Amino acid sequence: MNRRTTNPGTGSPPRAAASGPPADGSLRAPDGSRPSAVIIGGGISGLATAALLARDGHEVDLIEAREEVGGRAGSWERDGFRFDTGPSWYLMPEVFDHFLRLLGTSAAEELDLRPLDPAYRVLCEGYEEPLDLSASAARNADLFERIEPGAGLGLARYLDSAASTYDMALERFLYTSFTSPRSLLHPAVLARGPQLLRLLAEPLDRFVARRFRDPRLRQVLGYPAVFLGSSPDRTPSMYHLMSALDLTGGVQYPQGGFTELVDVIARLAVRHGARLHTGTRATRVLTEDHRGGRQRGAHLGGGPGRRAAARGVEIRTADGEVRELRADVVVATADLHHVETELLPRRLQTYPASWWSRRTPGPGAVLVLLGVRGALPELAHHTLLFTRDWDENFGALREGRVPSPASSYVCRPSATDPSVAPPGHENLFVLVPVPADASLGRGGVDGSGDPAIEEIAEEAIARLAAEAGIPDLTERIVVRRTIGPGEFAEDLGAWSGSMLGPAHTLRQSAFFRARNASRRVEGLLYAGSSTLPGIGLPMCLISAELVAKRMRGDRSSSPLPESEHVAGAPA
Structure with missing residues (x-):
């Protein structure tokens, strides 16, 4: 479509015929009209x-x-x-499947989903070796063990807790508007009450740090906070459940893109x-x-x-x-x-x-869309670039400063989907978290965006080239567009220019x-x-x-x- x-x-074109009677049989008014x-x-x-x-x-x-x-x-x-x-991340596939089944179809019928392996790659500042996170929990445990003795077993236990918490969230907390106390008074919730309270009270970074020493492993397990528009030190450790999604079942991609x-x-x-x-x-x-x-x-x-x-x-x-x-x-x-x-x-x-x-908005973002000539095997479909000093990175965002250097995320969908780029070219999407501040400005095509946005983009491209080992990246760019918090605020009505929401x-x-x-x-x-x-x-x-x-x-x-x-x- x-x-x-x-x-x-x-216009109001002819309405497609509704299929079948109302699902609960109670929607028609006495005059036969529908609400x-x-x-x-x-x-x-x-x-x-x-x-x-x-x-x-x-x-x-x-x-x-x-x-x-x-x-x-x-x-x-x-x-x-x-x-x-x-x-750009297809996680929680059971939620998509359930939703589509409500409409009489399925993800298998509607989407061509491809599993990604590695699920994503991590490039950590100060370390030459990239970390490839797998769709296999066992292989991820082996990776953790190679980096930190004992961390393999630690990850297995961590993922058991994450999976259990995720199942509880699906069953009791995600599909409710909290209009009734019954979801909170269910015996399964009451039995885990003390544990759930601890998970709400303790921030994710502290929860992870009590279990793992290596800073790279801590970053891998703390990064899901960014998906939630927050930072590991402000996100409840309840959300360690996110690791049950990307480190056990892996990540998928719908051909044709989102x-x-x-x-x-x-x-x-x-x-x-x-x-x-x-x-x-x-x-x-x-x-x-x-x-x-x-x-x-x-x-x-x-x-x-x-x-x-x-x-x-x-x-x-x-x-x-x-x-x-x-x-x-x-x-x-x-x-x-x-x-x-x-x-x-x-x-x-x-x-x-x-x-x-x-209230606290999630971060804003500068998006950099790049069409690149030639292959980029140095990058996986998803690649995360982590700075060494995360505290400074997240602290800058909270204080309204643009971090430099900044952690960033790179998506290379052309690694999986040939339809997103011409033959012999690659498609890159670079996301740099910035403060939720619409005054940073708007992006543009071929460097025509506001100066602050283009400066952030230039630094992100240079850091990607250096960290991933692509020294000629800039010279190979044939298409470039930037998007800033100004677009999120003005075009999408986003509060404070946030890319995600509260x-x-x-x-x-x-x-x-x-x-x-x-x-x-x-x-x-x-x-x-x-x-x-x-x-x-x-x-x-x-x-x-x-x-x-x-x-x-x-x-x-x-x-x-x-x-x-x-x-x-x-x-």
């Missing part, structure tokens, strides 16, 4: 929410301000190169009847003050202090027309800071500016994270990385499912059952 032509602009929902934002979470609600029998309209869907999971093409500009995943979910949303409108900006959430009468139920948001009910969204189309799109429910999947502070009046904001002033610190994780329903506006729900359960593509899919559960009044901590969906899947 060409995501630029999916129900574009102002309607407007979804703000066409990123992964918005598309996923549109697909699930349309599958459940709702009339769904999704509005996206940009001319293409995908949000942070975007793409850019030039001269035969195609770059993903967002997520743009293929976006297209799959968009296609499924349309197939189930959702209408997708690009080039259409939400300018205001329409509300109606409560004046007594029956309310629709706490599962649709609101609380004792609820003041209004959602009635739709005011939109501005690409040709400048302003009109109202009425609906029974509004689901905002755009950046929560933008939705709360820009689309609602102050009296109806659950999370006003004062709330955000006490960091997963203790105060911003699990039941402490922003909830997925307004307390002031009934029928206004939220999904995406700003809210439960958090950052990352799998979490965004789960956040969409949490909205579907709320719409059903399902307060369980379990995923939605798959059987009813598979049985009613479209042909």
Whole structure:
């Protein structure tokens, strides 16, 4: 699917026929009509929410301000190169499989997934030998043992704990909106209560340091904090569960890139009847003050202090027309800071500016997209470059300084996927974490970005060339584009220009994270990385499912059952 032509602009093309009856058999009103929902934002979470609600029998309209869907999971093409500009790690495959089965299909049917081995390569400053992390836990244990005697057994124990914690998270904490205490009072949770409290209280870096001495091993096990928009010293050690993903089952890659995943979910949303409108900006959430009468139920948001009910969204189309799109429910999947502070009046904001002033954004990023002539065997599909002084690196980010030298991440998808670069060329995506500060500026093509962004890019390219042993890298670059925090803030509405969303610190994780329903506006729900359960593509899919559960009044901590969906899947 060409995501630029999916129900574009102002029109409302003929709606695809909905498949089968509403899944729970209870959605039609007495007059035979179906409840309607407007979804703000066409990123992964918005598309996923549109697909699930349309599958459940709702009339769904999704509005996206940009001319293409995908949000942070975007793409850019030039001269035969195609770059993903967002997520690039396919982790938690069971979450993707479950979500697609809810829509009557599977990852095996929709995606051409390739296992990566090595899963990723690590280049540590001051060490000549790269570390290749494998899809095999046993081989990773052998690697750890070669570096530090006794660390092989230590890793096996660490991964056992990570896997057990991950299973507990899937079963009890990720698929719940915490509207009921039952998930926390389950016997399995109570039995592990003291251990879980310790994992919440102790930061990840200290948890790792008590088990391993070598700084390289500590970095490998602490790095997952960056996936969570945080740092190892501020991330609860509960998240050591992330190592159960990349060090045991390995990492996969969908051929065609992550743009293929976006297209799959968009296609499924349309197939189930959702209408997708690009080039259409939400300018205001329409509300109606409560004046007594029956309310629709706490599962649709609101609380004792609820003041209004959602009635739709005011939109501005690409040709400048302003009109109202009425609906029974509004689901905002755009950046929560933008939705709360820009689309609602102050009296109806659950999370006003004062709330955000006490929260911590994840880091910003400078992205460097490079088309390179010739082969680059020195790099794996995923390569991490770690600086020696991590404390300074993360400290600089917290203090609003750009670290120099900076740790960085490099993706070389052309190692696996020949479609992303012309023959005889390589495709590189370089990510440099920087402070979440939109004033750093915007990037550009061929060095035309703001000076601060281009300077960061130049240093990252030079360090990659030196650390990976590619002395002529700069001379071989034939395509170059940079993207800075300014684009994240202005083009995606990201709070402070963060590339990910609110960091997963203790105060911003699990039941402490922003909830997925307004307390002031009934029928206004939220999904995406700003809210439960958090950052990352799998979490965004789960956040969409949490909205579907709320719409059903399902307060369980379990995923939605798959059987009813598979049985009613479209042909």
